[in-house]
Amino acid sequence: SFTMLPKKNRLTTEEVKFLFKKGTSIALRHFFVRNRRNRQKESRFAIVFDKRISIQSHERNFFRRAVYEAIRKNFQLLTEPLDVAYIIKPSLLQEKRKNIESCVIEGLITLQKFYG
Numbered sequence: 168s169f170t171m172l173p174k175k176n177r178l179t180t181e182e183v184k185f186l187f188k189k190g191t192s193i194a195l196r197h198f199f200v201r202n203r204r205n206r207q208k209e210s211r212f213a214i215v216f217d218k219r220i221s222i223q224s225h226e227r228n229f230f231r232r233a234v235y236e237a238i239r240k241n242f243q244l245l246t247e248p249l250d251v252a253y254i255i256k257p258s259l260l261q262e263k264r265k266n267i268e269s270c271v272i273e274g275l276i277t278l279q280k281f282y283g
Contacts, residue, residue, distance in 0.1 A: 169233065169235065171232075177213065183213045186201050186250050205248050211250050214253050215252055216231050220260070237268040237271035238271055240268070241268070247283075
């Protein structure tokens with residue numbers, strides 16, 4: 168089972184829209200990562216999963232929860248507070264559950280190098 172990311176570490180819809188306007192983008196194997204420095208004490212995250220990728224809500228929810236769980240366990244890899252939106256690509260649906268976490272970690276490490 169998955170544990171949700173605390174509310175203080177999640178972005179609102181409005182903040183995600185702002186991030187899409189003002190953030191920079193990094194392309195990874197299974198994600199696009201929109202990101203921007205924030206003025207908060209902690210990093211904040213959102214998962215964007217388009218309905219066109221999977222019509223089935225249970226599948227979207229499963230992957231969204233799996234990505235949030237991987238972020239919750241590993242976001243301490245970021246030393247500086249960022250706003251981050253993981254935009255899921257269709258290729259993630261082919262990944263096994265245990266590999267999702269390593270894909271998320273790859274994104275966090277890339278961000279840390281980008282800002283570090």
